[in-house]
Amino acid sequence: MSEVKAEAEKAKKPQQTPGTTSTTATKKPASGSEPAKNADGTPKLTNKELKELKKQEKLAKRAAQKESAGIVSKVSAEQIAQNKNKKNQPLPVVEKKATVKKPEKKNSLFSHLETKEHRNELSLNQSQTLTQIHPSIISLTLKISSYSIVGSIPRCKAMLETFTQVISDYQTPEGTTLTRNLTNYLSLQIDYLKTSRPLSVSMGNAIRWLKQQISLISIDLSESQAKTQIIASIDDFIREKIEYAGKVIIDNASQHITNNSKILTFGNSQVLGDLFLHNHLVLNKTFQVIIVDSHPLFEGKALAQKLSASGLSVKYVLINSLSTTFQDNIDFVFLGAHSMLSNGFLYSRVGSALIAMKAKNKNIPVLVCCESVKFSDRVQLDSVTSNELADSELLIPEENKGRLNISLRNFKKNHEAKPEDTQSETGKKGKQQQQQQQQKKKELQQQQDAKKDDFELSNWKNNQYLNIVSVMYDLTPPEYIQKIITEVGALPPSSVPVILREYKSGGAN
Amino acid sequence: MSSQAKDINFQTDSFVEKLKRRQISGSYQVALETCQLLMKFVAATRWTHIDQLIVQIRLLGKRLESAQPREFSCGNVIRRVLALIRDEAHEDNNNNNQQTQNTTDSNNGPMISSMFSLLSITAEKSEQEPQSKARYHDLKSAIIQGIKDLIDEISSIDEGIESMAIDLIHDNEILLTPTPDSQTVLKFLLKAAKQKRKFTVLVTENYPNGTEKAHSFVKELTKAKIDTVLIPDSHVFAVMSRVGKVIVGARSVFANGGTVSTAGVAAVCECAKEYKTPVFTVAGLYKLSPTYPFDVENLIEIGNSGKVIKFSESELFHNTDVTNPLFDYIPPEHIDIYITNIGGFAPSFIYRIVLDNYKNEDVYLS
Numbered sequence: 001m002s003e004v005k006a007e008a009e010k011a012k013k014p015q016q017t018p019g020t021t022s023t024t025a026t027k028k029p030a031s032g033s034e035p036a037k038n039a040d041g042t043p044k045l046t047n048k049e050l051k052e053l054k055k056q057e058k059l060a061k062r063a064a065q066k067e068s069a070g071i072v073s074k075v076s077a078e079q080i081a082q083n084k085n086k087k088n089q090p091l092p093v094v095e096k097k098a099t100v101k102k103p104e105k106k107n108s109l110f111s112h113l114e115t116k117e118h119r120n121e122l123s124l125n126q127s128q129t130l131t132q133i134h135p136s137i138i139s140l141t142l143k144i145s146s147y148s149i150v151g152s153i154p155r156c157k158a159m160l161e162t163f164t165q166v167i168s169d170y171q172t173p174e175g176t177t178l179t180r181n182l183t184n185y186l187s188l189q190i191d192y193l194k195t196s197r198p199l200s201v202s203m204g205n206a207i208r209w210l211k212q213q214i215s216l217i218s219i220d221l222s223e224s225q226a227k228t229q230i231i232a233s234i235d236d237f238i239r240e241k242i243e244y245a246g247k248v249i250i251d252n253a254s255q256h257i258t259n260n261s262k263i264l265t266f267g268n269s270q271v272l273g274d275l276f277l278h279n280h281l282v283l284n285k286t287f288q289v290i291i292v293d294s295h296p297l298f299e300g301k302a303l304a305q306k307l308s309a310s311g312l313s314v315k316y317v318l319i320n321s322l323s324t325t326f327q328d329n330i331d332f333v334f335l336g337a338h339s340m341l342s343n344g345f346l347y348s349r350v351g352s353a354l355i356a357m358k359a360k361n362k363n364i365p366v367l368v369c370c371e372s373v374k375f376s377d378r379v380q381l382d383s384v385t386s387n388e389l390a391d392s393e394l395l396i397p398e399e400n401k402g403r404l405n406i407s408l409r410n411f412k413k414n415h416e417a418k419p420e421d422t423q424s425e426t427g428k429k430g431k432q433q434q435q436q437q438q439q440k441k442k443e444l445q446q447q448q449d450a451k452k453d454d455f456e457l458s459n460w461k462n463n464q465y466l467n468i469v470s471v472m473y474d475l476t477p478p479e480y481i482q483k484i485i486t487e488v489g490a491l492p493p494s495s496v497p498v499i500l501r502e503y504k505s506g507g508a509n
Numbered sequence: 510m511s512s513q514a515k516d517i518n519f520q521t522d523s524f525v526e527k528l529k530r531r532q533i534s535g536s537y538q539v540a541l542e543t544c545q546l547l548m549k550f551v552a553a554t555r556w557t558h559i560d561q562l563i564v565q566i567r568l569l570g571k572r573l574e575s576a577q578p579r580e581f582s583c584g585n586v587i588r589r590v591l592a593l594i595r596d597e598a599h600e601d602n603n604n605n606n607q608q609t610q611n612t613t614d615s616n617n618g619p620m621i622s623s624m625f626s627l628l629s630i631t632a633e634k635s636e637q638e639p640q641s642k643a644r645y646h647d648l649k650s651a652i653i654q655g656i657k658d659l660i661d662e663i664s665s666i667d668e669g670i671e672s673m674a675i676d677l678i679h680d681n682e683i684l685l686t687p688t689p690d691s692q693t694v695l696k697f698l699l700k701a702a703k704q705k706r707k708f709t710v711l712v713t714e715n716y717p718n719g720t721e722k723a724h725s726f727v728k729e730l731t732k733a734k735i736d737t738v739l740i741p742d743s744h745v746f747a748v749m750s751r752v753g754k755v756i757v758g759a760r761s762v763f764a765n766g767g768t769v770s771t772a773g774v775a776a777v778c779e780c781a782k783e784y785k786t787p788v789f790t791v792a793g794l795y796k797l798s799p800t801y802p803f804d805v806e807n808l809i810e811i812g813n814s815g816k817v818i819k820f821s822e823s824e825l826f827h828n829t830d831v832t833n834p835l836f837d838y839i840p841p842e843h844i845d846i847y848i849t850n851i852g853g854f855a856p857s858f859i860y861r862i863v864l865d866n867y868k869n870e871d872v873y874l875s
Binding site: 109294295296301304305308309311312313314315316317318319320321322323324325327350351353354357358361382383384387395397457463465466467468469470471473474475 | 776
């Protein structure tokens with residue numbers, strides 16, 4: 001177990017390095033950038049900056065040590081060393097760039113969370129190791145980062161399936177054993193995968209399990225035998241922990257769906273979609289499903305489409321009409337989960353908590369369907385401290401962003417530049433022309449103003465006072481949840497740690 | 510029929526049509542325009558006794574209310590004007606009575622505030638002979654002046670509310686507003702920022718009905734250098750633990766202290782209650798309605814469902830009901846304080862203010 005944890009920590013560390021650089025870079029400009037410059041414009045290092053540089057060095061050293069300990073190839077160690085040199089020298093320049101890019105934003109409530117930009121930087125930093133990444137992992141990373149694979153179970157399943165491919169293509173380098181090197185190789189793949197989105201709890205659990213499986217393989221087995229054994233156990237895992245687990249949950253949850261009942265659900269949970277379809281198509285029950293959805297991801301749309309195509313009666317509403325929706329006589333609220341935390345909190349798509357609260361106040365039972373892979377030993381008390389940031393750009397209406405925007409902006413820039421140039425040339429000419437130009441300028445400005453209104457929030461990143469925040473998950477307190485349905489039975493939220501213990505001890509066997 | 514009367518009929522018709530087409534919407538706009546119409550109406554109408562005017566205005570009020578049944582500010586303004594007319598008539602009567610009675614018996618002096626005189630007046634009135642011409646003109650100009658005062662009051666309502674801003678927001682506070690479509694909330698916040706308070710405002714984006722308004726709201730706030738965070742509606746529960754106060758703009762306020770506001774606000778207020786976060790509602794006096802919200806479902810207007818699912822996508826959803834309610838009813842127990850232009854009140858006290866501003870006999874216009 002401790003080994004596994006160490007692995008996880010290792011996996012986390014490289015993330016921190018670029019994270020710290022960028023945060024320091026963004027924090028700098030307000031206080032440091034002006035006085036830091038000498039008269040000739042060369043950057044002068046303040047004490048603070050020196051300290052940071054030292055920090056960077058340390059981190060780089062640590063990273064180097066880790067890498068050399070982990071992956072055998074000397075090349076990567078050299079690369080790290082190079083990196084280290086690079087990092088030491090041009091750091092102040094990078095900081096300057098950052099000042100131009102972004103004004104400091106304060107008080108954003110979620111500023112401690114890792115942004116997409118940080119992750120992008122991370123993937124850039126990893127570009128040297130890109131050659132070692134399996135192409136199927138790259139494609140999976142893309143799919144996950146573009147939200148074309150969403151939901152913790154689909155992501156986990158896709159990841160495991162990709163791993164079988166990766167493992168079957170894997171060849172142990174000379175001088176090491178499969179047990180030792182494969183885990184490192186996989187860690188590398190996982191690090192890359194993390195640049196798309198943070199790993200889901202189910203993915204983390206699956207990875208931990210897989211690494212343990214790999215470490216348990218006896219050294220006597222030949223490489224191909226070992227690989228087939230691992231792949232077989234991955235297939236078993238998918239079947240047992242995801243597919244069969246889903247079926248058991250559906251069997252258990254079906255008892256709550258009766259004819260003419262009204263069921264409310266939020267977003268799009270894989271297992272819930274299957275549950276409704278199973279009850280409608282196989283068990284021939286007639287009932288209504290109310291799907292509550294939220295901007296900007298609209299995951300519920302897919303579920304609504306799937307269910308209505310099968311002939312089930314569906315009501316589709318957005319989360320702002322929650323109170324009106326709850327005036328119907330709803331029998332049950334079914335929620336999906338991203339994770340169940342050890343203190344009984346449900347960590348799920350943002351908005352779930354609002355619905356659970358509303359249901360609790362209306363005395364409607366809230367049932368959570370959750371596979372036991374999603375159980376996490378983490379504890380958390382509120383949604384702000386630890387969460388995943390979603391893409392804030394999604395909140396800006398389509399027409400205000402994208403390529404159109406850039407081309408318009410360029411257009412604007414060109415027009416802004418022109419009149420100034422011409423004015424300097426014609427400065428000595430007659431007054432009439434000047435007046436004309438001024439008029440033109442006014443007109444242009446009016447046009448620009450009009451355009452600015454059109455842009456609305458598209459350049460919010462340059463606005464010091466504006467923040468657009470969207471996160472992926474929120475926490476539902478255990479008081480709101482009546483029952484959690486898992487493949488190991490139905491239980492109250494307070495029993496989550498019990499299952500965790502059982503599950504862990506089962507996994508160790 | 511005089512040309513003036515024709516003209517006012519025409520104006521009333523066009524106003525009713527505009528209300529029906531929602532060309533005039535938003536309680537502020539509706540209230541102001543109703544006032545203006547009433548002023549013209551009073552000027553144009555002729556009556557021999559004040560009760561005739563009251564009856565006519567009540568009829569007009571009924572028409573206007575049914576044109577946009579969920580816009581209460583229209584009915585509220587009419588009731589305010591009716592109360593004003595009744596007060597004027599009352600005063601007029603008293604003066605008259607005093608003049609006549611002083612000679613005979615001064616026993617029945619000015620007992621304006623007593624219940625007895627309130628009840629007895631209606632009985633007295635019907636017996637009275639038509640008013641003299643001078644009194645008629647006096648009364649008319651007094652009523653028109655009263656309506657003008659009302660217009661002034663409505664248009665300067667934000668000032669009254671703004672003045673309380675500084676007392677309600679402390680430094681570095683995080684506020685949440687789920688009604689970015691409310692101008693009153695905007696002015697309230699801007700005023701607080703002007704008075705050198707540093708605070709952060711979380712603004713829900715009110716998808717799909719108020720997103721544009723939310724964006725311009727956010728823009729206005731950032732122009733005033735207020736730290737602003739735009740969040741989706743679903744994030745309310747997630748951030749509520751960090752929020753110091755919730756500011757809600759009301760559409761209309763009922764005598765029981767409940768409020769109708771933008772869709773989504775009820776859930777926000779309920780959530781605030783869960784977290785014991787204070788909720789205060791800002792509303793001008795003209796939003797106060799003397800009715801009680803007995804049938805909550807009736808208060809809620811349903812909007813264009815094409816905003817929830819685009820009509821171009823509708824083929825994909827065969828058996829799907831899609832609804833888009835525009836309003837929410839918030840029960841009084843989810844609201845802590847009402848900030849009006851005449852001060853702050855607890856929801857349980859609203860009925861008293863209703864009594865101050867409206868007459869009981871005008872609660873139901875029909």
